Amino acid sequence: MIIPAHCKQVGFASSKPYDDRVYFLSRYLIRAMPDGYEILRVTPADGSGLLRDVAETEVLARPDEVAVCPQRVNLHGRADLIRRAAASGRRCTVFTGHDEHMTFVLDPDESVLLTVHVYDIMPPRPHLAMTIKELDATGIFGHLLVRFAYHCHDIRTADAEIFPCRAAGFARTLDADRPAPGERVACCLTGRQLLLETGAGAQPAEDICPLARVDEEPFIARCCRSERTGSPAWNGRAGAIVHWGSSPKEIADAVEDCVRRWREGP
Template sequence: MIFPAHCKMVGAADTRPLGKKIYFLSRYLVRQTEAGPEVLEVTPADGPGPMMRGVAEERILAGPGDVAICAEPVNLHNRADLIRRAAASNKRCTIFYGRDEHMTFVLDPDPDVLVPVHVYDIVPPRPHLSETVRELEATGIFGELEVEFVHHLHDIRTTGADIYPCRAAGFSRTLDADRPGDGDLVAGCLTARQLLAECYQGDFSVANICPLDAVREEPFVARCCRSERTGSTTWNGYAGIVVHWGASPREIYEAIGGMVARWRVAR
């Protein structure tokens, strides 16, 4: 697979006002022909020199018959999205244009280069970790990591509990507002067990809803309300990272970025 590291490496060669000279950062050119666009790999002339340089080497990577053009502008930094789109195009090469008219391409797309990162969260209420990852992914901020996210959401309503953790999810009985009664099934985690033991006497059972305890794939990122568990970890034998219940978007991004870097080195 050839996928330029940045769109600044890809130049347009529809017009050549300076003849065969190219911008010194260009490593690839998209050139229109009568049959359609073609993609070339170019090497600028060596040594220090002007902004526009001669071409030392040039070769065609994909001719018009092998090239597709994405019909809509895309986020050029969302590399996982572009790899998947290119793989679905049925062409060896797909050219993409950004909303700012910059462009890039993917040649011989290989979705297997994407590291699957497993995201563990619960719902309701809003699955903060999962939704934040989706929002960040849409910005393209994970682009250079070349990852794809697999979301594992546990709907805690399936526990059939009598009492749930908090009012934010709209449940009629919650541990932060109501006293549990004997025989109640409480949807909760280690923190709920601790609260029950410290504050109430009774015969309670707890349905475990902790996202971290649901981990069954690696590498993973999971949300947990226990601050002592946050950070890089191996849980249930699986490698990953734990972020706090109310982690900020920046904290989530940095946690995933560091975890993926360690994962790639280890593999």
């Protein structure tokens, strides 16, 4: 598979205003042909200046092997480009960015994408999962070549009368109501600690902490226990744990660190 490291390495050759010279950073050309686009690999000759003669040229894909994505896309979202190219049915797919820069994917191979498993709960808004989706859409994880599998547990399915907090919209919650003896409470370790400290006779019904459902790796999960934040593994699974209210920057850094550690190995 070939996916240029940056769109600045890709030139669009629709004419020859400066003869056969190319921009010194160009490593690939998308050349307009009567029947479509041809993809070339070029090696600029040694020298100085912005424009260089071409020392070597190699045809990577002919027009009949090249598809063109009709939508403008985020060229930094490399995993998305690979998925789109794999679905095109052609060896090569050409993409145009929102800023009119161009790139391509040749012989797409989705197996290079590492799947990171995201564990969260709802309601309310699954903060970790939604933040990662929003960050991923910006292309911030493009260089990592990752895709995300989301595991968002709906705590409304818990067999309980009391739930953790009012923010989720439940009728009775630990932060607003005192549990009656025998009532079942959906909570995590923090909720259990609260029940013990207040002497309530309620019974924990289900552990709703996202970490309780971690069974894939590498993973990223959120937890309200600050002492768990930054742990590199849980239940024998490698991953990352972020705090309940982590910022987008903290979440992005945790994903990057998790992927780096996974690829470096033990």
